[in-house]
Amino acid sequence: MKKKLFNFKGGYIKATWNEADASPVEVMVYDNIGEDPWSMGGITAEDFRNCLNAIPKDRELHLRVNSKGGDVHEGIAMRNALMEWPKKITTSYDGIAASVASWAFAPNRDGDEVRAYRSSQMFVHDAISFGFGNAEDFRKAADDLDKTSDQIAQMYADKTGKGKRTMRDLMRDETLLTGEEAEEMGLVDKLVDGKAIRNFKPAEFAAMQAQLKAFNSAVKAGQTTNQTPPDHMKKRMIALLNKHGVKEVGGIAISNEMTDEQIAKVNDEQLEAAYTQLLSQAQREAATAPRNQDFIALQEKVNQLTELNKENLKNRVTNEVKSFVTDDKLEANLEERVINMALKFSNDADREEYLGQFRNRQPNRPGGAPLRTSVECVSEAFDDIQNYVIDNGPKFFKQMLNIKRDTGRVLEKNELQEMHARSLLVANTIAKHKEKIIAHWNLNAIDSALQRQVILQDMIRAYAIILLPLSQFSTVYSNIPLEGTDKVEVPYFPLQTTASTSFVKGTGYTTSSDWTENSREIAVGGDGSTAAAANQARDRKYQMINFDSYDLRRQPYLNLVQLFVMAAQKLAVDVFTDIVKSVVTAANFGASVKAVAAAAFSADDVADLDASATGRNWPQAGRSMALDHLYYAPLLKDQSFKAYLSYGNADAIQTGRIKSAYSFENIDKVPNLAANYSPAGENLVGWITHKSAVLAAFANIMPSPAVRILNEIFEIVTDEQTGISFAHRRFGDAVKDRTFEVAESSYGAGKGVDAALGRITSQ
Numbered sequence: 001m002k003k004k005l006f007n008f009k010g011g012y013i014k015a016t017w018n019e020a021d022a023s024p025v026e027v028m029v030y031d032n033i034g035e036d037p038w039s040m041g042g043i044t045a046e047d048f049r050n051c052l053n054a055i056p057k058d059r060e061l062h063l064r065v066n067s068k069g070g071d072v073h074e075g076i077a078m079r080n081a082l083m084e085w086p087k088k089i090t091t092s093y094d095g096i097a098a099s100v101a102s103w104a105f106a107p108n109r110d111g112d113e114v115r116a117y118r119s120s121q122m123f124v125h126d127a128i129s130f131g132f133g134n135a136e137d138f139r140k141a142a143d144d145l146d147k148t149s150d151q152i153a154q155m156y157a158d159k160t161g162k163g164k165r166t167m168r169d170l171m172r173d174e175t176l177l178t179g180e181e182a183e184e185m186g187l188v189d190k191l192v193d194g195k196a197i198r199n200f201k202p203a204e205f206a207a208m209q210a211q212l213k214a215f216n217s218a219v220k221a222g223q224t225t226n227q228t229p230p231d232h233m234k235k236r237m238i239a240l241l242n243k244h245g246v247k248e249v250g251g252i253a254i255s256n257e258m259t260d261e262q263i264a265k266v267n268d269e270q271l272e273a274a275y276t277q278l279l280s281q282a283q284r285e286a287a288t289a290p291r292n293q294d295f296i297a298l299q300e301k302v303n304q305l306t307e308l309n310k311e312n313l314k315n316r317v318t319n320e321v322k323s324f325v326t327d328d329k330l331e332a333n334l335e336e337r338v339i340n341m342a343l344k345f346s347n348d349a350d351r352e353e354y355l356g357q358f359r360n361r362q363p364n365r366p367g368g369a370p371l372r373t374s375v376e377c378v379s380e381a382f383d384d385i386q387n388y389v390i391d392n393g394p395k396f397f398k399q400m401l402n403i404k405r406d407t408g409r410v411l412e413k414n415e416l417q418e419m420h421a422r423s424l425l426v427a428n429t430i431a432k433h434k435e436k437i438i439a440h441w442n443l444n445a446i447d448s449a450l451q452r453q454v455i456l457q458d459m460i461r462a463y464a465i466i467l468l469p470l471s472q473f474s475t476v477y478s479n480i481p482l483e484g485t486d487k488v489e490v491p492y493f494p495l496q497t498t499a500s501t502s503f504v505k506g507t508g509y510t511t512s513s514d515w516t517e518n519s520r521e522i523a524v525g526g527d528g529s530t531a532a533a534a535n536q537a538r539d540r541k542y543q544m545i546n547f548d549s550y551d552l553r554r555q556p557y558l559n560l561v562q563l564f565v566m567a568a569q570k571l572a573v574d575v576f577t578d579i580v581k582s583v584v585t586a587a588n589f590g591a592s593v594k595a596v597a598a599a600a601f602s603a604d605d606v607a608d609l610d611a612s613a614t615g616r617n618w619p620q621a622g623r624s625m626a627l628d629h630l631y632y633a634p635l636l637k638d639q640s641f642k643a644y645l646s647y648g649n650a651d652a653i654q655t656g657r658i659k660s661a662y663s664f665e666n667i668d669k670v671p672n673l674a675a676n677y678s679p680a681g682e683n684l685v686g687w688i689t690h691k692s693a694v695l696a697a698f699a700n701i702m703p704s705p706a707v708r709i710l711n712e713i714f715e716i717v718t719d720e721q722t723g724i725s726f727a728h729r730r731f732g733d734a735v736k737d738r739t740f741e742v743a744e745s746s747y748g749a750g751k752g753v754d755a756a757l758g759r760i761t762s763q
Helices: 045-054 072-083 135-160 165-173 179-185 203-221 232-243 260-265 266-289 294-328 332-344 348-359 382-401 414-434 435-440 448-473 549-554 561-583 603-615 627-635 637-649 652-662 707-709
Strands: 001-009 010-016 025-029 061-067 091-097 111-119 121-124 175-178 191-192 476-477 486-489 519-523 537-548 625-628 667-670 684-688 694-698 713-718 725-733 736-750 757-761
Touching: 010 045, 025 045, 025 625, 045 072, 091 135, 111 179, 121 165, 121 179, 135 165, 135 476, 175 179, 179 486, 191 294, 232 260, 232 266, 294 332, 294 348, 332 348, 332 736, 382 414, 382 448, 382 707, 382 713, 414 435, 414 448, 414 713, 435 448, 448 667, 448 713, 448 725, 448 736, 486 694, 519 694, 519 736, 537 561, 561 694, 561 736, 603 684, 603 757, 625 627, 627 684
Parallel strands: 025 061, 061 091, 091 111, 091 121, 111 191, 476 694, 625 667
Antiparallel strands: 001 010, 010 025, 121 175, 486 519, 537 736, 625 684, 684 757, 694 736, 713 725, 725 736
């Protein structure tokens, strides 16, 4: 984590960013703008631009603001500097955004965002100025102030979409807004929960309004003044130093009787150093010497400042962690734990590194796409490809297995989704670079961890091919993390069969339709004692491969590849069998739409099935068919369709005959469908289907914390094309000297739309 402090007369600007990635740069602006008329301190536009020039410009910028405002012209320069920033700017009002600070850091460009906490405050008012001259000078000054105020009102109007006059009236009334009111007004885009770093106290707000009224009265009355506001802060420091015997700072005598001009000549840094030394002395003497009233008062002041710093730190950390929850980077139930952990760090760098892991997370939107599912390894170098696969596969899953600090810790939803997303990254990368990986494999120049990933991808490919027909007749949900229940809501699109309705002037539109339900609850997995409901499927099936150390040494390791692939195929066959036998039943979808013997099946029967699909009001797009291999073969022999083979396509039946002639987009050949998959006594040999006929869901069961520790390997293996996955575990038995490999599928399926599937049976 990179940190920079940009020092200036009144304090510093703090910038923080992570050099290891492209996450946003955070810049804290916790001071007044320009030379503030109350304290003579503050951040100048030059300070601010120097900060922007010193941080990476190829990143988004996150400004955290807590300021009472200040000089209008300095604020305009800062705003213009931000207008040039090439990336998105997010501005968070951590506490006070008053006066200039309420518009200087919100350039209002497309894509930028302004946030505030409910307990934050904004203060808007007309421009003010100090004057010098005669009555004519003051009349011109008043006109200039109106022009400046109109410019500011226009900035507010551009942000809120309200009229300039409306915003100017708000300014004339010297309006204090809460974060919620600012959001309702449109000055803030997004409201987040949390505590403000520091708000105006009632006395401060009253004093500020009184000061504004005094300045405004002076301008309206034409009074003249050429005096600079007294530096109260320096006066207080000098008075305290004088009281405790310090009579000189930097060679200049100091006393309570000094004029403002004399005070201004005292070097700020030397004065601050003397003041800091006095406080340190007070702390030491308070701890070792008898306490007199003066030093007790000083100690109390130090304690107050320390507590204020602690409170501000706690509020800042709390606000940022709440923003993680708001941005879907952290589960809400982990918020308090993360806050407490962050506050335990005594070192700022360690705290920033800890919080940085949440800042750098991708948002995990409910119901959204998995995280980072595209191939991100852009390098073509083999070593980079290998490292990328291993980092996102074995190393990442090993990290998840090794969470031992809290043995009761269950993986959270965002972590489970991250595991599935990483498995898809690995699958995509291996698929893209398979030839290069195999070439290095043959040269024995490949890491054993990458070898295992390639073997697992071969397994999932064999597994997914068997389950491919599911994607033709069903809505398939894969990689769904279970949370406290074994039920999954699977969405689908019901067929619309209601006739179109005529518009009637007197009654207008009616709301009648077939779209009465667009999701259905599917039970997933099983514990061996809970049977699936009637005409549904659910189970947790696995294939086991085990061998002892002696077996492993007697044969080449790669012979295990064949065992793994066969195990994956058998697992898929058993899952597919259960789903078809349990769900594609007469009880779910009624009597068959076609009953014919295999030897008699021909193109005429396909034409009848096409007519049946049309009669069910199926759209032309999305129709599919699955057939037993004995019913598929006659179509290849049908003389009337021999001409389609001349298309030169190896899949002439699917792309030529079936799709073009009879509107079935896909035809799947299911070997031994009648023998292996037919429900008992129903003679099922195939089906025609539209989407949403069968709803299937796959949800891997995550090992408990204690079991995670015992597993040498736990991985989610995903097919890059279908998204179907299974869980892979490896563990050992030291007593028996055996290794156990498990491929496991936890799934569930049920009926979707009744009219979306027609069964084909034998006679």
